[in-house]
Amino acid sequence: MEVKRNQLSAWLYLLPTIILMAIFTVYPLIRSFFMAFAENYNYMTDTWSSIGINNFRIILGEGSEFLQYLKTTCLIVIISVPISVVLSLLIAVGLNSIKKLTKLYQTIFFMPYVTNSIAIGMVFSVMFAGDKSIVNYVLELLGIGGQNWLGGVSTYGNHASYVSQMTVLLIYIVWHSLPFKILVLLSGLQGIDKQYYQAAQIDSASKFTVLTKITVPLLSPQIAFLTTTSFIGAFKEYSSVIGLFGAKEGATGGHYDMRTIVGYIYASLTDLNVGEACAGAVVLFVIIMVFTLLKNFISRKQIHY
Amino acid sequence: MPLLIIFSLIIALFVIVIIYKTIEKPSRRDGRLNHNLVIDETIELEYQKQIRREIIAKVVRYVIAYSLLTVAAFLVVFPFYWMFATSVKSAEEVMKMPPTIFPHEIHIENFKVAMQSANFGRFLINTLIVGVFSTLGTLVTTVTSAFAFARLNFRGRDLLFSMFIATMMIPGEMMVITNFITIMEWGMYNTYAAMIIPFWVSTYYIYLLRNTFKQIPNELYYAAKVDGTSDFKYLLKVMLPIASPTIITITILKLMGAWNSYVWPNLITDEDMRLITNGLRGSFSSEDGATVHLQMAATTVVTVPLLLVFIFFRKYIMRGVSRSGIKG
Incomplete structure (x- = not known):
């Protein structure tokens, strides 16, 4: 009972x-x-x-818009993930090797995480857009020369190329994704047994050898976890595009140069094109499932953390 | 430009001071150690050389580490600085070439103008209402289900829990499409309820709190049972107080979620019912950049509360984040 x-x-x-x-x-x-x-x-x-499977035939058919957005999304994934992992690894190793001011640096590096991605996206667009932007000014000073990053009338031409839009978007995405990676890698670094480093010192191994032969292999569980989760996160990229470009989802109205898969899903939904929105979501679902299974497979192989 | 040079000099000086302070101690100790070992002058000379080489290597390493970190920290902070700086500039100063690194005049009234021109007061109230009520609902469902999963024995518990966990992997867009239709069918378009009720359950928070509950020793539960305390009373009087740090984490993250939510309110609301992030993105989108200072003022108003919450609740936020996989 x-x-x-x-x-x-x-x-x-x-x-x-x-x-x-x-x-x-x-x-x-x-x-x-x-x-x-x-x-x-x-x-x-x-x-x-x-x-x-008609909906899938429409969105995945020859020359469809969706394939273009899928390409943009894949570019974001392929470029932003390795860059952000390497950068966060460098910063985490740097943070782990210093003794003074560690807390201050940690707090600074974590700041982008707690911000509103739309709001700071707007700040980035102000920093890049137009002839009078701070980024173009600094580039001119350095002698590299400015660029029409985000469209609009400009002395650099009235058209922002796909590459320059993508560059700004990638810089923003990497900037925004560093904090979480640094946090995970730093806690991984702090868990590494000091004996490995003492042994390396006795063998008078160079710092570079220590990094590539000891630190990175011992951090491999964290790096694998971060890589797979950021693949998933990058495939779902959307709000950074809205933050930078607004509802235009690109530099020029009507072209949607920087639209992602998720952007496509919401656009179809707003147009009440429900079938295609769902087909797009299923494609995203399949991609994410593959990476989730991969992540689970990898983490099961390396239980030592 | 001279200001920029002074600025970099200050940073360089700062780095040198830190390195000096860090280096000083170990080198002095090495020196003393060396003194006791002196046998021969040549050996000592050789030894000193080696120590000097080691110190130089150390200094180089610190210089590299601190410069890398300082440059990276500068790049992280700069967008925040640029937002603050632009938000107090006048319309003319924003368009000035070269851009002014430090605002010449401080125009505090930008904030007032920005607030009024974009109906921000209304958006702020909406966001608070949605934030508070979705957080309260989430806390109720999270606490009761975490308790059931952590403490109560029932058939199918582990299976149900792993099903809960599995839903975390599904991209939210799958749900958003049908939920959008559901809200339309129920005639809840443009209501607070539409922004609150669908977000009353969060499997990640259930998972987080269940893990916290699991750490509370079983003995407490049995002791309470012997005393005839009901499950519900035990949950309220014993478990909740012990788990309060996790409860705080959930509350903060949930409120921040409402503050930052854009996609869903954008789909199911219009004009006056929108939340603060929608208001921010929707207003001041003029092409010529004439309202950049107002745009940045509004952005500052959205960002500052988040930074303050981060400064005061850093520990709680980090705790919640470090266990999650993906943001959101």
Whole structure:
């Protein structure tokens, strides 16, 4: 009797959560999957003509917009992830090797994490945009020469190239993604046994050898974790684009140069093109599942942390 | 420009002082150690040379480390500085060439103008309402489910828990599409409820609090049971106080989430019902840059509370973040 009552009370404690999850997580997941495969779906009347892969054929077909956005997203992923991992590793190693002011530096490096990505995106766009921007000014001083980074009328031409837009976006994404990586790597570094370094000192190994032969291998679980999670995060990049470019999602209105997969999903949804939005979301879902499985596989292989 | 040079000189001086202070101690100790070992003058000379070489290597290493860190820290801080600096400039000064590193005049009234021109007061109230009520709801569901998962025995507990965890891996966009339709069907477009209720459950926080609850020894629970304390009373009187740091972490992260949320309110609200981040991105988007100083004033208003929360609750925020995988 006692056990039965316990069972009941446990489910009562979970009841609100389960109801909310059923409505806002489980049901949406199933329905979104369904809508991705339903053809001519009308969400108002909940009717469809047939079940098939037509939505996927549209978004993945030859010369579709979605493929262009997928390319942009993949570029972001491939470039931003390695750069941010290497940079955060350098900073973490630097932080670990100093004795004074560590707290101050740590606090500074963590600041981008707690900021609003839309707000600071706007700051970056002010720093880059136009002839009179601080970045162009510094570049002119250094003799490199400025650039029309974010479009608009400019002495550098009235057109911002794909590369220059992408450069600003990548700088912002890396800037924003460093803190979390530094935090994880630093706590990993602090967990490394000092004996390894003492042994290296006796063998009078160079600092570079120590970094590549001791520090990086011993940090491999953290690096693998960060790489896979940032792959996932970078595939979902969206708010940094909105912060930098606004609703135009690119330098020039109507071109959506910097639109990502998630940007496409929301744009289709706003246009009430639900089927294609769902198909896009399923593609994203599959990509993320692959990386999640990869992450779980890697972390199971390296249990020593 | 001269200001910039002075600025870099100050940084360089600062770095040198730190390095000097860090180096001083070990070298002196090495010297003393050396004194006791002196047997022969040539040996001592050789020894001193080696020590000097080691000190130089150390200094070089510190110089590299501190310069790398200082440059990186400068790049991290600069956007914040530029935001503050631009936010107090006048419209003319913003357009000046070369850009002024330090504002010539301080125009505090920019903040007032920015607030009024963008209906920020209303957005702020909306954000507070949504933040407070979604946090309260989340706390209720998080505490009760974390308690059930950590303390109560029931059939299917572990299976249900791993299902909860599994939902964290699914990209939110899958849910957003249907939830958007649901909100439309329920006639909740442009209401506070639409921004609050869908966010009452967060599996990550349940996971976080369940782990905290698990660390509380079972003996306390059995003792309470013997005393005839009900589960609910035990949860309120014993577990919650012990787990209060985690509760604070959840509250802060949740409030920050409301402050930073953009996508969902952008989909399901209009004009007066929007939240602060939507208001920020939606206003002052003029192409010619004539309102840059006002835009930056509004951005400052959004950013400063976050930085203050970070400074005061650094420990709690770090604790929550270091266990999460992906942001959001």
